[in-house]
Amino acid sequence: MTELPKYYFRVRENGAAVFRVDTENRQRRIDMDQIAVINIRNGEIKPQGERVLDEEDMAEIRTWMDERRALLEARDMDDILRAIDHMNLTTQWAQSKASEAQLDAVTDRLLMAMHDLRTVLVRKKADRLDTAQE
Template identity: 75%
Template structure:
């Protein structure tokens, strides 16, 4: 185990995290984790757990974590999109050379609808950007 544990532990969940204060300064020298808050990143909320009152140190640590987590999630989002582009290229190669007629029958309609929907959104968003740049 590392020589020194952090003061806070964030148990990640879909919208944020449960925040725990880590305590190793006890007689049994075991790790105690005391939940102090619940964080919702999408809403920007920090809710104290139970009747707790969060210190300025608690709030600063939670705020730092929220900023870092938001950056991580944003980086993952764009990475996922780059992977989707790669996957579309791999799918094209598969459809052109490897797919059987039965496999193509199974996925063609779903792929065409998804690609049509994506194309519509991308064209509309690009047109909006071009109009803003022009104005």
């Protein structure tokens, strides 16, 4: 049998609920005791109830948080790269397949979204260039 991890992290919207996993009991059941709730965005770690987290708990939680942030960052980049692919596919669709009715249904929304994106990207690039010149 594979050894179970000592901690289990139930992912939530902004972090996770942290459980200590226990299989060392008389019934040989898997018991999960919630020890903390963590918030990835602000780095907050809240022990559950009156519990005091020891150094091992904190180290495991911090490691998980670092790994989770890296995973979420990688997913964000993947989503953006996919968005670029979708933009290219949308361009090809508009040029070669779209009917007039389909174009009428999406053109204004696409133009507004592209204008908004372009405005943000140009402003951010200008900010980076200004910072680099200072």
